[in-house]
Amino acid sequence: MTAAPLAAAGTPMVRRFRRRASPGAVGLALAAPTLCIFAGLVAIPVASVVVTSFTSWTGFDISGIGWLGIENYAGLLTDPIFLKAFANTLIFTVATTVLLNAVGLGLALLVNTRAHGTAFLKAVLFLPVLLSPVIVGLMWSGLLRGVGGGLNQLLGFLGLIHQPVFWLGDGRFALAAVIIATVWQFAGYDMILYYAGLQNVPDTLLEAAELDGARAWEKFLHVVLPALYHVMSVVALLNVIGGLRIFDIVYVMTRGGPSRSTEVLATYMYEQGFQLNAMGVASALAVVLIVLAIGASALRLRVLRHV
16 A cells, blocks of 8 residues: 555655755745745735835825825824824723733632532633624623613612713723723633643642642742743733734724723724725824734743743
8 A cells, every 4th residue: 555655755756856955945845835825914914004104095096196205104293193092002901911911810710620610610701702892892882881871770779879970981981991891801811821821830839839838829929920921921912912903892882982082093093094094194003003013022022031
């Protein structure tokens, strides 16, 4: 059964190819399909966005494209809406990253037992991750509705408020409401990642710490956390990138309002590109997001080098 393949492998054509092809050429040939996919799905689209960010393209008439240089970027630096969206994006990203890591790790510790029912609890906690952000946004919009919303009804029943609070219509609460909705949806995802990391914490170290008389919080600080450092860096990076590109929940819940209090870079980019037909400005905003994401990835690598 193996005679035919062996004979084929020893044919003169195959032997000539092996003699002529260098190891580098063979490697390049093997990597060519992946490189083509990367170029088509990542490199070329990113390059086109960068080029468009220096133009006045409206998204329709190609013949009317004008070269503006860095004018779009200079305009962003003096645009108060961009500055507000940039600040909101940073606040949202930092807040969700901290909360998602804290809640996700806490939930992972909660389900990291052999108690009966933990498998069901993990499934329930992970369920929101499977929902569409649009569905989550609609759910929380209904819950936080000023008149007839579930939260106001509960607070009124408890006597904590005497008139409706417009959580999504008040600039003091709107961004916090969107942050809470985001944490509610994605905490289960972080929980699964941390739970997987907890399975790799050496039992011998935990047993040694227990024999030394370490308390639960001391074992957590000196054994568990150091073992989870690399997992934590990956989870934090995923949260940062997710926070930078947040769009769905914000757009469904607040449309960036009220008074731009929840405007983020992605919603402002959508407004510029699809409502104002300023594709050049929208592309410049996209480049800003790309640079921020690359910066976050580079920072993670730099931190890991010192571990």
